[in-house]
Amino acid sequence: MAHFIDRRLNGKNKSAVNRQRFLRRYKSQIKKAVAESISKRSVTDTESSENISIPSRDIKEPIFHQGKGGNRDRILPGNDQFIPGDKIKRPEGGGQGSGDGDASDSGEGQDEFSFSISMEEYLNLLFDDLELPNLQKTEQKQEVEFETVRSGYKSEGIPSSIDIVRSLRGAQARRIALTASKKKKLKELQKQLAELVLSPTPDPRIKAQLEEQIEDLERRIKKVPFIDTFDLRYRNFEKRPKPSSKAVMFCLMDVSGSMDQSTKDIAKRFYILLYQFLSRSYKNTEVVFIRHHTQAKEVDEQEFFYSQETGGTIVSSALYLMDEIVQQRYPANQWNIYAAQASDGDNWADDSPKCSKLLNDKILNYSRYFSYIEITNRSHQTLWQEYQGLTERHDNFAMQNIKQASDIYPIFREFFKKQTSS
Numbered sequence: 001m002a003h004f005i006d007r008r009l010n011g012k013n014k015s016a017v018n019r020q021r022f023l024r025r026y027k028s029q030i031k032k033a034v035a036e037s038i039s040k041r042s043v044t045d046t047e048s049s050e051n052i053s054i055p056s057r058d059i060k061e062p063i064f065h066q067g068k069g070g071n072r073d074r075i076l077p078g079n080d081q082f083i084p085g086d087k088i089k090r091p092e093g094g095g096q097g098s099g100d101g102d103a104s105d106s107g108e109g110q111d112e113f114s115f116s117i118s119m120e121e122y123l124n125l126l127f128d129d130l131e132l133p134n135l136q137k138t139e140q141k142q143e144v145e146f147e148t149v150r151s152g153y154k155s156e157g158i159p160s161s162i163d164i165v166r167s168l169r170g171a172q173a174r175r176i177a178l179t180a181s182k183k184k185k186l187k188e189l190q191k192q193l194a195e196l197v198l199s200p201t202p203d204p205r206i207k208a209q210l211e212e213q214i215e216d217l218e219r220r221i222k223k224v225p226f227i228d229t230f231d232l233r234y235r236n237f238e239k240r241p242k243p244s245s246k247a248v249m250f251c252l253m254d255v256s257g258s259m260d261q262s263t264k265d266i267a268k269r270f271y272i273l274l275y276q277f278l279s280r281s282y283k284n285t286e287v288v289f290i291r292h293h294t295q296a297k298e299v300d301e302q303e304f305f306y307s308q309e310t311g312g313t314i315v316s317s318a319l320y321l322m323d324e325i326v327q328q329r330y331p332a333n334q335w336n337i338y339a340a341q342a343s344d345g346d347n348w349a350d351d352s353p354k355c356s357k358l359l360n361d362k363i364l365n366y367s368r369y370f371s372y373i374e375i376t377n378r379s380h381q382t383l384w385q386e387y388q389g390l391t392e393r394h395d396n397f398a399m400q401n402i403k404q405a406s407d408i409y410p411i412f413r414e415f416f417k418k419q420t421s422s
Helices: 015-026 025-038 120-124 135-140 164-198 202-221 261-281 301-306 314-327 352-365 384-391 405-416
Strands: 050-055 112-117 144-154 234-243 246-254 286-293 294-297 336-343 365-377 395-401
Touching: 015 164, 164 202, 234 314, 246 261, 246 314, 261 286, 261 336, 261 365, 261 405, 286 301, 286 314, 294 314, 301 314, 314 336, 314 352, 352 365, 365 384, 384 395
Parallel strands: 246 286, 246 336, 336 365, 365 395
Antiparallel strands: 050 112, 144 234, 286 294
16 A cells, blocks of 8 residues: 655644544535434533534545556565565455454444534534524614723722722832932942941041931932822723624424424424524523413423423414513513424414414514424414415514424525525
8 A cells, every 4th residue: 555645844723724624525424413413402502512423434535555467576574485486375365355344353343433523613514504584684773782891091080990009010110210320329329338437547528428428318219209199090991882682582382282202302403403593693692481282381491392281272372471571571672582483283273363463463573583383294274374374474484394303404494594685
């Protein structure tokens, strides 16, 4: 086998460059693994990294090797059986096969290549080429807030804002500047006085002059204050405007007897995708879980996905509760409101028009985006038919049918694909 070694000089951060090249080269395989891993996460988990596994067969590198035939010169170390001109027999043996895998003495081989990607890399791969509808309009309506930040120092202020370290540093610099030359002169005079005293016949007149000069310099040095009002420095603060980037995500789900756990798990994957996507666009994203059967209730994530209920379904109860929570806690002029509703399509026939009217008259007027997913393999019922009319009147409402788990990611991308400019 021939080995090619690249001896060109490499720049700094060689590992980082190689890592990004690897992610680009195997982007399709990594994106597929990322999409499959989404069901393992909590809805609000945006901090942890992700371990990705790729089949080894997908990342094999091409190699150069020598073909059969031709005349070759070989050096066989330790040869004590052959001389030039001898023909070497083909090695005996069988059953070796031609597989590419590595044998293992523990009964297992390495079939996958595993590595870890950061949260930022995970989200970039997950939401590549996606965008939030109406995001520009949302940014224009953001509330302007102010934040207090440090902005250097000033020479006047209130006592509580004095920066002691900075003030003492300035005082020390001032004392050094004012007394350095005097201290240098003082040392010279003290040295001269010491030499005069040690001399055999010191002159009293010169001695008195030196002592007088030394006393004068010491007095002038002592007059320099340890700290002066000129040295005081106060911390300066100023208010800077910052745009508000708050979003709330409402998760509405039917938990009646017709919704089994597998259907809830499919809905959970969609909610996770939506939350992760919103967290990339908004600094603060809150989640409100509303479950319903004949009555709606705000719950935590654990109860939302795993509690068991029986009975019928009244979807409008969840929409009424959402509207009530918005009015009480999330005013539309301060929050960017998103909602995702999951159901198997079951609903009382006379309740479906109420749902359509409530969305049309209230919720869709302040929502940035409302998505409805119907998780069923059956034919659509009255709720789907009522919601279809909303798609024609509101561009911030979208609905899709999910039949199996593999439909989730493609449908999510369909919801939030970038709009081509006309």
